[in-house]
Amino acid sequence: MGLLDVCVPAHCTVCGAVHRYGDHPVCELLRGYALCPACRDACAPASAGNRCEVCSVPVPRFIRVCERCRREVFAFSRAVVMHRYSGVPERVVESFKFAPHKSLGRFVAEQLAPALVGSFTPPVTLVPVPSSLRSVRRRGFAGAVVIARELARLTGVPIEELLRSRHARSQKALSYEDRRANALASISLKAHRAVPHRIVLVDDVLTTGATADSCAERLIAGGAKDVCLLAYAIEY
């Protein structure tokens, strides 16, 4: 046990386990978060497997597009997602959003950076999915903006915060169609902004896809030719 362990005890930002400073890089501590080895291992990129070409959910071998994406046509052309929204990745997002540990946005961005570089050929522009003003007031920051800015810093990919979100009704009890209409009504393009042709929307979690789809629709109406999505986790 080192001197730091005795003098400055610390906990895993995600699970709360007491850890030893020797267990992870000092640079991580300087960034304001620390994951225990178990949480870090659980966030290692999942093995590729076969995934839906549109929304990234796992599908059986030889299937290219999942049942839902065959049924519904999204305005975004595909989504690249790292994790299923469960277990440790879910706790990472929950801690980031609700604890809140804003610094975990850096960890999420570090995890997403290789996927951004490996999945999208330049030139692309990052556009964060906007948070409503109410959520920004509650948390003190907009989650997707924090992640997208850090991604831009890490990879050099340009970022433009083109979208805004008015307060929307709670989405929880709504059907997909109602969620979609609700999301579309709340999202708009900021005035007098030129929209790049190829865009990668950035979000923390992809749930039904209604919000991302509405963002893509607004961007396409504003002049984008192709809109994709990069998200940390997906609910399914």
Ligand SMILES: [Zn+2]
């Ligand atoms: Zn942990």
Ligand SMILES: [Zn+2]
């Ligand atoms: Zn799909």
